[in-house]
Amino acid sequence: MATNAPTASELQSSGFFNPIIDQCDGCDRVVEANNNKYCQTFAFPDAKWRLGICNFATHKKPEIVVSTIKVNPLKAAKRASGGKKKK
Numbered sequence: 001m002a003t004n005a006p007t008a009s010e011l012q013s014s015g016f017f018n019p020i021i022d023q024c025d026g027c028d029r030v031v032e033a034n035n036n037k038y039c040q041t042f043a044f045p046d047a048k049w050r051l052g053i054c055n056f057a058t059h060k061k062p063e064i065v066v067s068t069i070k071v072n073p074l075k076a077a078k079r080a081s082g083g084k085k086k087k
């Protein structure tokens with residue numbers, strides 16, 4: 001299978017790619033060259049983790065919290081419309 005992904009030595013020789021950060025350990029996109037590890041996808045891996053989990057990470061997925069609260073649709077609609085206030 002042909003791939004367009006750059007090799008680790010190409011990433012290193014370009015001088016544009018920064019080494020990975022601790023959070024990247026275990027990701028499948030990490031390539032190693034001369035004891036330095038680089039991300040095949042992003043030049044600045046620290047920027048991908050600045051706001052949370054990297055969206056291209058293969059080793060970590062965001063947790064999705066599912067709430068099981070039952071909502072009565074009639075009451076919810078009444079609440080959303082302001083409801084009828086007693087005087």
Ligand code: SF4
Nearest residue numbers: 024027039045054057
């Ligand atoms: S894809 Fe994201 S988690 Fe994986 S090595 Fe690159 S920056 Fe790190």
